[in-house]
Amino acid sequence: MQQPSRILLQTTIPPVADDWNIGRFSLLRDYLASLRDSQGMPLFQITARDREPPGAPDSVLSHIDTASFDQLWLFAVDTGDGLTSADCDAISRFRRQGRGLLVTRDHMDLGSSVCTLGGVGAAHFFHSKNPDPDPSRRTRDDTQTREISWPNYHSGANGDFQQVDIVPPLHPVLADPEAEEGAVRYLPAHPHEGAIGLPPHDPTARVIATGRSQATGRAFNLVVAFEVSDAGGPAIAESTFHHFADYNWDPSMGAPSFVSEAPGNALAHSVDAQRSTGRYVRNLALWLAGRPVDTLLA
Numbered sequence: 001m002q003q004p005s006r007i008l009l010q011t012t013i014p015p016v017a018d019d020w021n022i023g024r025f026s027l028l029r030d031y032l033a034s035l036r037d038s039q040g041m042p043l044f045q046i047t048a049r050d051r052e053p054p055g056a057p058d059s060v061l062s063h064i065d066t067a068s069f070d071q072l073w074l075f076a077v078d079t080g081d082g083l084t085s086a087d088c089d090a091i092s093r094f095r096r097q098g099r100g101l102l103v104t105r106d107h108m109d110l111g112s113s114v115c116t117l118g119g120v121g122a123a124h125f126f127h128s129k130n131p132d133p134d135p136s137r138r139t140r141d142d143t144q145t146r147e148i149s150w151p152n153y154h155s156g157a158n159g160d161f162q163q164v165d166i167v168p169p170l171h172p173v174l175a176d177p178e179a180e181e182g183a184v185r186y187l188p189a190h191p192h193e194g195a196i197g198l199p200p201h202d203p204t205a206r207v208i209a210t211g212r213s214q215a216t217g218r219a220f221n222l223v224v225a226f227e228v229s230d231a232g233g234p235a236i237a238e239s240t241f242h243h244f245a246d247y248n249w250d251p252s253m254g255a256p257s258f259v260s261e262a263p264g265n266a267l268a269h270s271v272d273a274q275r276s277t278g279r280y281v282r283n284l285a286l287w288l289a290g291r292p293v294d295t296l297l298a
Helices: 022-034 063-066 085-096 114-117 271-288
Strands: 005-011 044-049 071-075 100-104 161-163 186-188 206-212 219-225 235-238
Touching: 005 271, 022 044, 022 071, 022 271, 063 085, 071 085, 085 114, 100 114, 100 271, 161 206, 161 271, 186 271, 235 271
Parallel strands: 005 044, 005 071, 071 100, 100 235
Antiparallel strands: 161 186, 206 219, 219 235
């Protein structure tokens, strides 16, 4: 019998109530914990935590390469001080050991502490650190929230959903046999997503899904996948943590007080978009565990 894959859901901030603490990803946690194989056994064992106060290495992240987790889902919700060099070094060793890594952030410089992560960190482009190598993309996209500058791609309101454009060939994390096109076509929307792309000199990485701005019509990258190689285990760079946040799945769950944009409710009224989002999350967890995404469920 295969043991559950052990997943650490981890933010890069302390447990601050009025912020994107790990409690605001409870629907993701509960969904992953609910998934069962065809024998009714759990597919995943979930640990969810915030980091300890910044300024010193986190006791878990700085030693994650010696811990028993199989995959790390890192929600970079800090303003630049969320990871120390010791944290980054351990996370990089964790992936080099062949374990799975998801790294996601948000607009502008939110989550920019991930820049020093080996490989996956270089796929994240920020305003002040590691900017997009294409100068033409260093422009404001969303203009609704004036204090937020580039990168800030507007895929829709929190609580709504966006259409996903598949970059062929279809990657396993985007497979959805129940959909007419055989692929995940919808993900939660967000007014100002971050920017991701291909790190230089890394042939294991490719863009697998893109979105399109509702403000300007510009296409932007949603997901970059890193295949298993001598450099490390499977990894994903994601344009925004809002694809996974409670508020984006169900706005009635609430958001920090600094969120000013009015939410939508289209996701709650679309069975297809809800199923698509769930399928994507399930595929991600299985692929990062090194398991086939067509694993039978109970």
